[in-house]
Amino acid sequence: xxxxxxxxxxxxxxxxxxxxxxxxxxxxxxxxxxxxxxxxxxxxxxxxxxxxxxxxxxxxxxxxxxxxxxxxxxxxxxxxxxxxxxxxxxxxxxxxxxxxxxxxxxxxxxxxxxxxxxxxx
Amino acid sequence: xxxxxxxxxxxxxxxxxxxxxxxxxxxxxxxxxxxxxxxxxxxxxxxxxxxxxxxxxxxxxxxxxxxxxxxxxxxxxxxxxxxxxxxxxxxxxxxxxxxxxxxxxxxxxxxxxxxxxxxxxxxxxxxxxxxxxxxxxxxxxxxxxxxxxxxxxxxxxxxxxxxxxxxxxxxxxxxxxxxxxxxxxxxxxxxxxxxxxxxxxxxxxxxxxxxxxxxxxxxxxxxxxxxxxxxxxxxxxxxxxxxxxxxxxxxxxxxxxxxxxxxxxxxxxxxxxxxxxxxxxxxxxxxxxxxxxxxxxxxxxxxxxxxxxxxxxxxxxxxxxxxxxxxxxxxxxxxxxxxxxxxxxxxxxxxxxxxxxxxxxxxxxxxxxxxxxxxxxxxxxxxxxxxxxxxxxxxxxxxxxxxxxxxxxxxxxxxxxxxxxxxxxxxxxxxxxxx
Numbered sequence: 001x002x003x004x005x006x007x008x009x010x011x012x013x014x015x016x017x018x019x020x021x022x023x024x025x026x027x028x029x030x031x032x033x034x035x036x037x038x039x040x041x042x043x044x045x046x047x048x049x050x051x052x053x054x055x056x057x058x059x060x061x062x063x064x065x066x067x068x069x070x071x072x073x074x075x076x077x078x079x080x081x082x083x084x085x086x087x088x089x090x091x092x093x094x095x096x097x098x099x100x101x102x103x104x105x106x107x108x109x110x111x112x113x114x115x116x117x118x119x120x121x
Numbered sequence: 122x123x124x125x126x127x128x129x130x131x132x133x134x135x136x137x138x139x140x141x142x143x144x145x146x147x148x149x150x151x152x153x154x155x156x157x158x159x160x161x162x163x164x165x166x167x168x169x170x171x172x173x174x175x176x177x178x179x180x181x182x183x184x185x186x187x188x189x190x191x192x193x194x195x196x197x198x199x200x201x202x203x204x205x206x207x208x209x210x211x212x213x214x215x216x217x218x219x220x221x222x223x224x225x226x227x228x229x230x231x232x233x234x235x236x237x238x239x240x241x242x243x244x245x246x247x248x249x250x251x252x253x254x255x256x257x258x259x260x261x262x263x264x265x266x267x268x269x270x271x272x273x274x275x276x277x278x279x280x281x282x283x284x285x286x287x288x289x290x291x292x293x294x295x296x297x298x299x300x301x302x303x304x305x306x307x308x309x310x311x312x313x314x315x316x317x318x319x320x321x322x323x324x325x326x327x328x329x330x331x332x333x334x335x336x337x338x339x340x341x342x343x344x345x346x347x348x349x350x351x352x353x354x355x356x357x358x359x360x361x362x363x364x365x366x367x368x369x370x371x372x373x374x375x376x377x378x379x380x381x382x383x384x385x386x387x388x389x390x391x392x393x394x395x396x397x398x399x400x401x402x403x404x405x406x407x408x409x410x411x412x413x414x415x416x417x418x419x420x421x422x423x424x425x426x427x428x429x430x431x432x433x434x435x436x437x438x439x440x441x442x443x444x445x446x447x448x449x450x451x452x453x454x455x456x457x458x459x460x461x462x463x464x465x466x467x468x469x470x471x472x473x474x475x476x477x478x479x480x481x482x483x484x485x486x487x488x489x490x491x492x493x494x495x496x497x498x499x500x501x502x503x504x505x506x507x508x509x510x511x512x513x514x515x516x517x518x519x520x521x522x523x524x525x526x527x528x529x530x531x532x533x534x535x536x537x538x539x540x541x542x543x544x545x546x547x548x549x550x551x552x553x554x555x556x
Contacts, residue, residue, distance in 0.1 A: 016188045016190045016191060017188065017189070017190020017191065017202070018190075048202070049202075051201060051202065051203035052201075076268045076269060077268075079268040080206075080268050080269075083265060083268070
């Protein structure tokens, strides 16, 4: 079945090597601005960067799950993710706000809060 | 450069190859015996009609992309995203060569992480990936800096990646003397073993085969413009016109003989001694009379406790450039002519192309195979020996005789010369049977 949302060249280039479901979630958010799609995309991007991969989908984890202490995310990977969020969603994630991010919910909330007005509206 | 007879004996007890003439020891031996080259038509800049048309290509891999997610490698190797993300293209090759070497040497994770295991590497880094990341930096006006851009591109990239992955704790060091880099790594590894400071040192050399790493040498007019893969690399031939580039990776283990024997590891050869010198002449051109390389050979032979007459084979540095080969030919005449010795001499770069900082670990690996398998690779592609080669024994075909003492010559930009002396070990034949 074809993806319901078109995948832009920017997405295709930025997400080389990413799972199709991750690309589809990003494409959906790009097309609709839907916050649920953004949540799925953020979680999928984080999940793709975890090593070793989590035993079950990240979407089944509670929002209070700690990114570093429980999921093993390191600081280099966090920078990779920040650049992805900025490139894909236009969200500017300043360092002073990033240091306060501890859990999955913190990250989701920061990305949502930092979306540019055009997308947020 | 320590004495050959005192203290622990360094031996070569593991090998791994990702090269233009084969991706494992068996393929490499077959290519060396048959003088089968690995050169092929190659587009450094696709779509451009460049004057340089041939390279020593690595088969079974595809690392043309500047993003690791698009790389391809043989199924026998397994990589995670986390491991790939900090690698340059030649880092992928290096990981595969090291995996082979670890299996060959029967090294356990515990031995790799032991306090007396070291890692010495040689790589020019990845200007190919560096270009991508620096372009990103400039295009984004400093907003975008690849988090692992430095790790994956500077010349220490093999140290960082392999040292962390295998939890190396004894020593991690990169060597930077251009095309003599890996020979320096092997020489100093031998000293570490002889001094008893390390029991074993992983030696890894690797290079990208890209326009950024190799075609850049056309700026010096150092590359062959001969479009025929069968004749483009012809060291010591009167018609040679430059070197042919290659990439890939080679890994070998330099180890204290006692440690290798205790583990039942194969022993391909003993590294009997080594020597080095510097030309003090030019940034890129060898001393035309070969005086520096001759001194390095003399030092190495003396350090190994042998005589020129005992040397059976010299694996020459000769890259197929007019100036470099001439310099080496004169150096060889100086060292061996005066002693009335005529060892067999060949440059296996005729088969592989020139692997730059990887070259000397690749060719030391070849010498180890020649010693253990009992053959001397001939000088491929030699039709008309250059006049300066008069008196040198350059066999056109592989000789089926077992060498006992072998020299490996290496020279790099800036006039660095390194010569390794390898000797057949009493267990060398067993290593060949294990293949």
